[in-house]
Structures are given as structure tokens and as C-alpha cells.
Amino acid sequence: MLLRLGRCGVANKLLTRVARSAYSTRIPFHRETVKVSIGGSGHVDLEIQARISDTESRPSVLLQLPAGSRLEAPADPQEAPPDNARLRNLHSAIITIHYRLSSPLPLTATAALDHRFPMPVHDVHTSFAYLTSTILPGLFPYALEEPRIDVAGSSIGGALATTLALTEPNALNSVTITDALVDWCMLDEHAGIVEEAPPGNYLRGQRKKAPPSVDPEAIQTAARALIAARTRLFPTPSSFFDPFASPMLFLRAPGRDTPRTHAEALGLVTSSQEAEPEPHDTIAYGPYNDDHDPTRVPSIDSLADSMSNMTLQQQQNRRRRKVIRRWPPIGVPEDVMLPRFQIFSRPPRNDTDGHGWLLHKQATDLADYLRRACFCGREKGFAEDRGFTDIHIFEASSRLTTLGVGINVQPSAVLILRNLGLLPTLLSTGIQTKELNFYDRHGNPILSEPRGLSAGYTIPQFSIHRGELQQLLRSAVEDRLGKDTIHLNHAFTSYTQDANSVTAHFTQRSTGELATDHPSITGDILIAADGINSHARKLHYPTEGPPRFSGRILWRGCIELPNPYLTGASMIWDGHANQKFIAYPISARSASEGKSLVNWIAELRVRDESDPDLTPPPPADWTRSVPKETFQEPFRKWRCGGLRMMEDLIEPTGKVYEFPMCDRDPVERWSFGRMTLLGDAAHAMYPIGSNGASQAILDAECLAACLVEHTSGAGDVDVEAALTTYQTRRLPPTAAIVMANRGNGPDQVLQLAHERAPEGFDDIYSVVPKDELEAVGSVYKKIAGFEMEKVNARAAETVGEERRWFGADKANGEVDGHANGQVEGRARHVNGTPA
Ligand SMILES: Cc1cc2nc3c(=O)[nH]c(=O)nc-3n(C[C@H](O)[C@H](O)[C@H](O)COP(=O)(O)OP(=O)(O)OC[C@H]3O[C@@H](n4cnc5c(N)ncnc54)[C@H](O)[C@@H]3O)c2cc1C
Known part of the structure; x- marks a missing residue:
């Protein structure tokens, strides 16, 4: 099941053709890198490690999405070591999608700038389509059932894994994400740029769980640093207000209108000023980066100076409720089921770890919204998890x-x-x-x-x-x-x-x-x-x-x-x-x-x-x-x-x-x-x-x-x-x-x-x-x-x-994925508690 296929936009015929026969030779261990063409704009490497047998049993595949460009050096997640444990089993594969933002280069590098969103989304979705239609059938030609696919990712890779899970739900067995950046829009609230939007009806009256105590200034600084990174990764706000880039928005509204320019997003101009839209590169680094050099990240100080000129009041007119969005959306066929989710994030390391606090908040928010927004899935969601089970x-x-x-x-x-x-x-x-x-x-x-x-x-x-x-x-x-x-x-x-x-x-x-x-x-x-x-x-x-x-x-x-x-x-x-x-x-x-x-x-x-x-x-x-x-x-x-x-x-x-x-x-x-x-x-x-x-x-x-x-x-x-x-x-x-x-x-x-x-x-x-x-x-x-x-x-x-009353029996796959060395063993239900 593919939602919004058009967004992925590349027809199979444009993909690099990989001869099926290359995989049908039955060798116990198989290692190969396959290049997948992405439209006319380049290619993505798929790194395949597999143990193949001629059995008819169901193959098991782990899809890895690397963390991607470093957003902030000290607190970024470590790349998970390769999950070789899975390859002890015959009939299994680990496939890493090296999407074009996946190299852990600092974001200042020109290479990263060439691979801005939505390119990583296209890379992952196109590779996934090619993988399921061509590569996996070739790898496991004797299997009677389609492979069980688990996907794991961290940081940007975690967000891409989440998007994949919410748009290709039935194709996946589980998703494991670590320190995933699933909501680029929330940063402004924590950077002091916009006031936090009120929750939607569904969430009103809830008591909020106290977040770990971290110095508010550290949070603000970290949020501003990530906003600076955001202006490099996204050509316009509409590209990070897109659920494919901020998958949290599949589950709830962003809480404000989509600004037209980065400057407007940061409150440096108001929408009423009707600023003439600028070419992408200029907009991305514009008003607070004097020399307009796209290879220079705006300094946090210059960002803070620019921001100090705007008032929260300026933003009031753009505030909206963060209304919950039903998943799967209305009109989607009844058999769409949410894969099992495991969400991991480290609590902040100390009271100045603003970056850790932001990622931790995203993880707990995602778990919460998944529980509330998802009406059907192998995780059932909704009221059953709420402790209303001891009923007489x-x-x-x-x-x-x-x-x-x-x-x-x-x-x-x-x-x-x-x-x-x-x-x-x-x-x-x-x-x-x-x-x-x-x-x-x-x-x-x-x-x-x-x-x-x-x-x-x-x-x-x-x-x-x-x-x-x-x-x-x-x-x-x-x-x-x-x-x-x-x-x-x-x-x-x-x-x-x-x-x-x-x-x-x-x-x-x-x-x-x-x-x-x-x-x-x-x-x-x-x-x-x-x-x-x-x-x-x-x-x-x-x-x-x-x-x-x-x-x-x-x-x-x-x-x-x-x-x-x-x-x-x-x-x-x-x-x-x-x-x-x-x-x-x-x-x-x-x-x-x-x-x-x-x-x-x-x-x-x-x-x-x-x-x-x-x-x-x-x-x-x-x-x-x-x-x-x-x-x-x-x-x-x-x-x-x-x-x-x-x-x-x-x-x-x-x-x-x-x-x-x-x-x-x-x-x-x-x-x-x-x-x-x-x-x-x-x-x-x-x-x-x-x-x-x-x-x-x-x-x-x-x-x-x-x-x-x-x-x-x-x-x-x-x-x-x-x-x-x-x-x-x-x-x-x-x-x-x-x-x-x-x-x-x-x-x-x-x-x-x-x-x-x-x-x-x-x-x-x-x-x-x-x-x-x-x-x-x-x-x-x-x-x-x-x-x-x-x-x-x-x-x-x-x-x-x-x-939800019939899904439980389908929720029993094993996940032996690896994320930060913390995940091993049986998949659990949507997990808001950090491991
Ligand atoms: C002739 C008739 C036709 C009807 N036709 C329809 C119809 O076609 N469609 C429709 O929707 N409705 C119809 N109704 C209405 C419907 O039957 C009632 O509205 C419905 O049964 C109410 O359900 P209830 O659970 O609230 O109460 P009840 O069905 O009355 O159930 C109450 C239960 O509580 C138990 N109880 C009572 N006191 C105690 C106590 N102290 N401790 C523990 N348990 C106790 C009783 O034994 C009973 O089992 C009709 C009613 C009548 C009389």
C-alpha cells in the first residue's frame, strides 16, 4: 500500500535495471551494492548483505536508514553498528539505503546542501519501491511469502523510517527509530520564535507529563541551532511543513499556517508585509546572513539577534490548534495497519543538554500521537492501552x-x-x-x-x-x-x-x-x-x-x-x-x-x-x-x-x-x-x-x-x-x-x-x-x-x-534490529518511554 505515490514520482522503468538472475544463483552469503537511479537527478546506493537459501520459508529483511548529516556534533546519535546478528539466520538480509544526505558530513559541506529535502524522501521511497518490486523477489526466489521487512533509522534516517511506516504501512512489519527528528516545525516554539500552539480538542484538559529539567536557555540555543540547520536542509518552509519531511504532521496539525519564506517563519517579516518571494538559496540564508554565501551556516548569535526584533504577538494570528489527525486517513482501505513501532531516545544527559531535550520531546510526542491518532494497527492503539481493562x-x-x-x-x-x-x-x-x-x-x-x-x-x-x-x-x-x-x-x-x-x-x-x-x-x-x-x-x-x-x-x-x-x-x-x-x-x-x-x-x-x-x-x-x-x-x-x-x-x-x-x-x-x-x-x-x-x-x-x-x-x-x-x-x-x-x-x-x-x-x-x-x-x-x-x-x-479487536494475533513478529545498542529482542508496543 503506497499513499501519495505521486510524491515519490519515479516510475520503475527509469530505475537501474538489475538482472533478476544475478540473485537467483543460490550462494549462502551475498554482498553487493546496487545503484538505483532516481529520476534524472542521480542515484542511491543500496548496500545488500544477505544469506540466501533455497527454502520456501519467509525471508527476514532489515532495512537500515543511516542517521545522515550531523545536525549538532556532540549530542547526535552514534551510528548503529551493522546488525550482523540477523545474518546468522539463513534467508535474511540487511539492506542499507544510502540516501543522498546519509553521509555523516557536517551540514556546512556543499555536498549536504545539494541534497536538500525532498530529495532524501524521494531517495528512500524510490529505493523502497525498487527493493520490494525487484530486488527482494530476486534475492529470495523460492520464498512462498513476501519478506518480513523491519526498518530502523536514527536522526534524519529515523524520520524517513517513520514516513515510510506511515505511508507504506502494510509493507512493513516494524519500525525502530532512535533520536529521530520527526517534527521540524516544533523548533520555533522552543526557540522562542512562536508561542506554543494550543492542543486540539482531543488533547485539551490533559495533564502534561513533566519534561526532564533542562535549562530553558539551553533548549532555546539548541532549537536555534537546529533552525539554522533547517534553513540549509529545506529550501522553503513548505518543505518542512510537509508530513513527508516532518512525519509527526501525519498525526496532528502543525499548529500554525505554513509561512511562505524562512524569514516569515522566523517572524523577521510578517505575512502582511507581502514580501516578494525570493529565489530559494537567498531565502534560505537571507535576512540574517549578510553575505548570502550558501556554504555558511548562520551563526546562532546572528540568528538570535534577528529574532529579538520580532514579538510573539506578531505570530498570534498564525496560531492554530494542533488538531489530531486520524491515521489512517479517511478513505484509505480498511486493511491498512500500522506496523509495530519502537521509539527510542536518550533523556537529556545533563541540565544543559538542550539538543537531547528536544529529541527526547519529539520521541515522547510521537509515541503519544501514534497512540491517539491511530485507529487500527497491530498495536491496536487507543483505549485498550489506557488501563481500562480491570472492569467488573x-x-x-x-x-x-x-x-x-x-x-x-x-x-x-x-x-x-x-x-x-x-x-x-x-x-x-x-x-x-x-x-x-x-x-x-x-x-x-x-x-x-x-x-x-x-x-x-x-x-x-x-x-x-x-x-x-x-x-x-x-x-x-x-x-x-x-x-x-x-x-x-x-x-x-x-x-x-x-x-x-x-x-x-x-x-x-x-x-x-x-x-x-x-x-x-x-x-x-x-x-x-x-x-x-x-x-x-x-x-x-x-x-x-x-x-x-x-x-x-x-x-x-x-x-x-x-x-x-x-x-x-x-x-x-x-x-x-x-x-x-x-x-x-x-x-x-x-x-x-x-x-x-x-x-x-x-x-x-x-x-x-x-x-x-x-x-x-x-x-x-x-x-x-x-x-x-x-x-x-x-x-x-x-x-x-x-x-x-x-x-x-x-x-x-x-x-x-x-x-x-x-x-x-x-x-x-x-x-x-x-x-x-x-x-x-x-x-x-x-x-x-x-x-x-x-x-x-x-x-x-x-x-x-x-x-x-x-x-x-x-x-x-x-x-x-x-x-x-x-x-x-x-x-x-x-x-x-x-x-x-x-x-x-x-x-x-x-x-x-x-x-x-x-x-x-x-x-x-x-x-x-x-x-x-x-x-x-x-x-x-x-x-x-x-x-x-x-x-x-x-x-x-x-x-x-x-x-483493533482482531489485530492482536498478527502482532507477534520478532525484531532483532539494532539501534544504539539498545534494542534487542521482542518488539514491543508503541513506546513512549525511552529505553
Ligand atoms: C416494551 C418495551 C419495548 C422496548 N423496545 C425497544 C426497542 O425496540 N429498541 C430500543 O432501543 N429500546 C427498546 N426498549 C427500551 C430498552 O429495553 C431499554 O431502554 C434498555 O433495556 C435499557 O437498558 P439498561 O441497561 O439501561 O437497563 P435495563 O435493560 O433495565 O438493565 C438494567 C439491569 O440492571 C439490573 N439491576 C437493577 N437493579 C440493580 C442493582 N441494584 N444492582 C445490580 N443490578 C441491578 C437489572 O437486573 C438489569 O439487568 C423497550 C422497552 C420496553 C419496556
Whole structure:
């Protein structure tokens, strides 16, 4: 996979042709230097050392990128000694790319000036393309698998190795970099030339890890020395603001606009002065180097003098947030995976080692941004590394039973399940909803609304058996977090907290005695998802009382029909607010047998609308089975969508369950220090518009994102801030849904038709205009957060995110690369800690 191939710009046919046969002679040890032509501008030497056998096993290749021109003599990394250890293995090679800036000449030499950026980038990428297309197949002609390529580099070579890893990710197994200069733009902040740009949204609120203490003046001096080197290495600022030269910029924005000239970059002229662009050589050494001799590096003193004339204020208008950039970028195929990264840097040697401090900062920043920006890779990235793995789930019931009824989940929530890698199981279990058909009580069609993929969403809407959904979530939890994560027979009773932790207490519901596994447990966060009768909520709202009864009761059942009805994936919504019937199929297994497992709900008003009593009727146990006689009669003659409600659905159903339709008034607060509410505990709503569970899933995703956002680079989580952010983001929209559902939500189309034509109609649009009908659904989608554009955009942004759950097994290669004598052994995950 090659991103931005055009940047490398040299077609293979222009390359020096190396006869394949030269490599097919099987000699145990092979040493050769190959010249690779780079366009018309010169060539690069590839130094090859290899041990070759005629086995079919997978070859192993180490690609070395030398440190390059010395940027500052005393603190520069030592060139790593050749990694001969690898050559003890047959079928392996070490290949050094001597890109044309790789000789350790001082930067003052004219030779270095002739090899300025982007030349080193072209050299490395062109050589790599030639290597993989021509040289390696010739070296290992019998290998059945493509060689495993590890790349190592330091200083400028380290930056080039990083660029290679981020633009040719799937071609590499690992990358090891030492003291790499991956961000040329940050130097100005440390040289006192521009004020440090604020972090992007994603990084705000993080506590910064204290950098090793080094004299600020030493840092400034070192930064200015590197800036002087920069003016020699890059003809214009746009060439070091290019991610190919400063690969950190693949992961985040630079924090300011790209200056047009070096003088402007240093604040010596402002962009408003509209300075006439100068020829490259003059610009590079211009205003602070009087004689314009390109072989002379401007002295640090002259640079400092020039800089003292500008003010930080001058730069303010060019400051931008250092917004994080997603990697891989949107639109890149899903199978792109980040190679394993090892990042090494020495901490500063003493309190005057400004150069060491700058390189160390670049290393820790790179590790941090790789963790945050990379959505998929063999290193997985993101939240898993954040220590949120010691998770326990406590359930009051002593066994998990599966109610034989269904649930419908909106695309916005299915997207989250997709990103958790659960879509394949959902596809093989549930039914992708195709349409939602509304009828009046006489069976006259009101509106047929396409749903999920049929409506143009890129993510399906699902109807699924509750028990099966619960089971697939439970399996995922047990697979990923461990079998002993879920603790049954633990009823939450109370909690205490202090500045550092929260402790929850549990009893056994049946006996009231202390729970056996965990009578209490102490942790960082307590999330109360204990439903509409939440005990945690009651602790904070003791006078709230029982849920608020709508005056209507729902009876639910499930029955397998011998044939599918309508499309086999249609939902039926029939009637009006006081008498309603809903039916939809929920089982892929049943559909595969040509049948249809149909979930149905019959709803009736049982208490007068004017009755001020809002307490729900007994029994408290809403999951008990009830006789059908209590509700079936009013539905005897109802028919729609090819179904007879009484004969086809109610009568043949075995068990029927009763639910008083209740909700709760929105509250002002869900989060209390380290405890927060989630799902029905936070925002119980009428079961209208297939939303309660969908919103609980959205809550969970939001909460997880808030925890990641409020985690510092050092891994410390500001729990209270995270829970407050979660509340700020989720409370207002869910409160709006609670209120919208009291106004019938999307079912308002039924109510409109019923109120305007209670005895039926011939033409629905003469009763309710088309626009008015369709507006009900679109307004509700907006309130409930599942507008198509929004869901599809988010789906595109997060393509491939589910791969993090499947990438771990691919992360096991050996790396025996050598960098500064410090790396040996197994590759580790992205490593911000210097070795
Ligand atoms: C008839 C009906 C139809 C619905 N249809 C849909 C639909 O199609 N789509 C949709 O998205 N939503 C639907 N909903 C809403 C949906 O079921 C709920 O919004 C969703 O189940 C809420 O999930 P939750 O985890 O917050 O709470 P619950 O599902 O209620 O789970 C709470 C859990 O906490 C446990 N618990 C309770 N107290 C304690 C305690 N003290 N200690 C430990 N554990 C405790 C309970 O045993 C339970 O397992 C419907 C609801 C009803 C009533």
C-alpha cells in the first residue's frame, strides 16, 4: 500500500535495471551494492548483505536508514553498528539505503546542501519501491511469502523510517527509530520564535507529563541551532511543513499556517508585509546572513539577534490548534495497519543538554500521537492501552434469563456495535430492517418509510431477539475482558468515594446478605446502568418516587410464523396512541428456514388521560407472564400488512409479558464525582421509536470517549472531568428524546391520521399532507441522533476501527534490529518511554 505515490514520482522503468538472475544463483552469503537511479537527478546506493537459501520459508529483511548529516556534533546519535546478528539466520538480509544526505558530513559541506529535502524522501521511497518490486523477489526466489521487512533509522534516517511506516504501512512489519527528528516545525516554539500552539480538542484538559529539567536557555540555543540547520536542509518552509519531511504532521496539525519564506517563519517579516518571494538559496540564508554565501551556516548569535526584533504577538494570528489527525486517513482501505513501532531516545544527559531535550520531546510526542491518532494497527492503539481493562459488571439477578421478545436497534447504535467488531454476529443473528409501515386502525396504509440500508444508511438497522443480543454482548465481554468479569447475584446497595477512588457495596437480592464474590469493591469509576428503577439514582434523588406511568400498558410476545410477511424485514406500526399494535421479525435463523419469528407488542390505554395519578400499577415484576384475556379483545378485528393480529399473532403465542409504559422526568445531573448514571437509569423514556437501548449504547460510547479524552499521556485519568463531560454531552439530547416520546415520537403519524380521519380515508395525503407526514420522521431522527448524513459520516470516519479487536494475533513478529545498542529482542508496543 503506497499513499501519495505521486510524491515519490519515479516510475520503475527509469530505475537501474538489475538482472533478476544475478540473485537467483543460490550462494549462502551475498554482498553487493546496487545503484538505483532516481529520476534524472542521480542515484542511491543500496548496500545488500544477505544469506540466501533455497527454502520456501519467509525471508527476514532489515532495512537500515543511516542517521545522515550531523545536525549538532556532540549530542547526535552514534551510528548503529551493522546488525550482523540477523545474518546468522539463513534467508535474511540487511539492506542499507544510502540516501543522498546519509553521509555523516557536517551540514556546512556543499555536498549536504545539494541534497536538500525532498530529495532524501524521494531517495528512500524510490529505493523502497525498487527493493520490494525487484530486488527482494530476486534475492529470495523460492520464498512462498513476501519478506518480513523491519526498518530502523536514527536522526534524519529515523524520520524517513517513520514516513515510510506511515505511508507504506502494510509493507512493513516494524519500525525502530532512535533520536529521530520527526517534527521540524516544533523548533520555533522552543526557540522562542512562536508561542506554543494550543492542543486540539482531543488533547485539551490533559495533564502534561513533566519534561526532564533542562535549562530553558539551553533548549532555546539548541532549537536555534537546529533552525539554522533547517534553513540549509529545506529550501522553503513548505518543505518542512510537509508530513513527508516532518512525519509527526501525519498525526496532528502543525499548529500554525505554513509561512511562505524562512524569514516569515522566523517572524523577521510578517505575512502582511507581502514580501516578494525570493529565489530559494537567498531565502534560505537571507535576512540574517549578510553575505548570502550558501556554504555558511548562520551563526546562532546572528540568528538570535534577528529574532529579538520580532514579538510573539506578531505570530498570534498564525496560531492554530494542533488538531489530531486520524491515521489512517479517511478513505484509505480498511486493511491498512500500522506496523509495530519502537521509539527510542536518550533523556537529556545533563541540565544543559538542550539538543537531547528536544529529541527526547519529539520521541515522547510521537509515541503519544501514534497512540491517539491511530485507529487500527497491530498495536491496536487507543483505549485498550489506557488501563481500562480491570472492569467488573455486577448484576442483581442470580441468573441471566432471556425474555422471548425482540428489540430494534437504530443504525447510530449499530455503528458502535460494528466498531466493536460485532456486526458479523449481528448479521448472522438478527434481521436487517428494510421498512417501517404505518397503518391506521382499519388497516389503511399511512406511510411506508425505508429503513437502514434500504433508506441509504451505510449501517443497517437491526431487529433482534433480546436474549440473543444479550448473549452476543456477554460473549464479547467474556472473550475480551475475561470470563470472571460478570458477577451475578450482586445487588448494588450503596457507595462511598474520596478523591482517589470509589467503593461500591453489594448484597444478594434473594437473602439480603452480603454478596459472596464482592461484598464491596474499590475502583476508579462506578457506572450505574441499573435500569428504570435505578437504586443509584434513588440515592441521589430520594424523593423522586416510582417511574411516571403513561396510563398505557404494553403486552409483548413472540411467535414463529410459517412464512415471512411483506418483505420479510418489515416493521408494522398500526393504530394510534391509545391502541396500537407493532410487529416485526427478529431472527435470521428463522428467516433462513423460510419462516419468520415475529415479535409483537399490543398497547392499550388503561387509565384515563385526565387521571392525575401517575403511579404505575402493580405488579412490580414487569417480566412476569400474564393471561391474554386481559387485552386481546380490542384487537380481534385488526388486520394490516397481510397479518391478522388476533389469529396469526396473539392467539398462537405461548407466553405474553406485560409492561406498564413508564418514563422518568429528566434530571439535572447524572455524574457525582466518580459515579455516573447510564441508560434507563439516566434517561428512562417511553419505548417509542426504538430508542431506549440504542441511547444506552450511545451513552456507553460517549462515556468511553470522554475517559480517553481525559487521559493524560502518562495514563492518568481525570475521572471527574470525564464524567462531567459525558453528562454535558449526553444529558441534553436524551432529555429531549424523553420529551419527544411523550409527544408520541415518530408514532405521531399514526395519531395525526387517527385524529383527522378516525373512520379511515381513501387518500392519506388529503388527510395529512405528504410533507407533514415525512417531517415527523425526519424531525425525530434529528432529536434522537440518527440522521442518515450524520451516521454515514461517522461510519466513514471510523471505517476499520473494528480491526483493533482482531489485530492482536498478527502482532507477534520478532525484531532483532539494532539501534544504539539498545534494542534487542521482542518488539514491543508503541513506546513512549525511552529505553
Ligand atoms: C416494551 C418495551 C419495548 C422496548 N423496545 C425497544 C426497542 O425496540 N429498541 C430500543 O432501543 N429500546 C427498546 N426498549 C427500551 C430498552 O429495553 C431499554 O431502554 C434498555 O433495556 C435499557 O437498558 P439498561 O441497561 O439501561 O437497563 P435495563 O435493560 O433495565 O438493565 C438494567 C439491569 O440492571 C439490573 N439491576 C437493577 N437493579 C440493580 C442493582 N441494584 N444492582 C445490580 N443490578 C441491578 C437489572 O437486573 C438489569 O439487568 C423497550 C422497552 C420496553 C419496556
